[in-house]
Amino acid sequence: GAVVSQHPSWVICKSGTSVKIECRSLDFQATTMFWYRQFPKQSLMLMATSNEGSKATYEQGVEKDKFLINHASLTLSTLTVTSAHPEDSSFYICSARDFGSYEQYFGPGTRLTVT
């Protein structure tokens, strides 16, 4: 149980284009989802927290207009990187948490490369 998937697992896009990453909870209802980014050989940095049906809460320093997060259903959250640039290249990981639970379940990650 408690499986989280991400799609795509890797994506290459050209500078200036937008990319959408999906995060799904497969066997539970994810009332809260978290988006992290991880640079090579670094730790995970929380980008934003999203609750189903509400606007996402972004961490300090994260551009909300650049990283659009939508959590429209209890099993799906999306992260859209708009007008991507090479510095946005990173490993993006989502996690999901059920209502009343403290434990987060992590997706397998999405490798984004912007050329």
Next chain:
Amino acid sequence: AQSVTQLGSHVSVSEGALVLLRCNYSSSVPPYLFWYVQYPNQGLQLLLKYTTGATLVKGINGFEAEFKKSETSFHLTKPSAHMSDAAEYFCAVLDGGTSYGKLTFGQGTILTVHP
């Protein structure tokens, strides 16, 4: 604010040797503590967690950790390393209070296991 410090970004052991990965935390409230493992280009897998109760917690793959409040530590150990243990390990603390549910990660420790 909560913080996590992992002493040693790289640890190298021989197969069959003791594994000790160090983690110290700061928290103004009783912490929930976690250890995760990450294999290359993959998400995070939970090894073990401490919430309340017994301070020595056992996890998957033969790992265990001991919560020591007086030392604000949560070190991860395994009596005998296996080649398959080679990966990156992250210690994390769960925020309480108004930011319930946010994980703060340590910098990570890369474990290398030599034959």
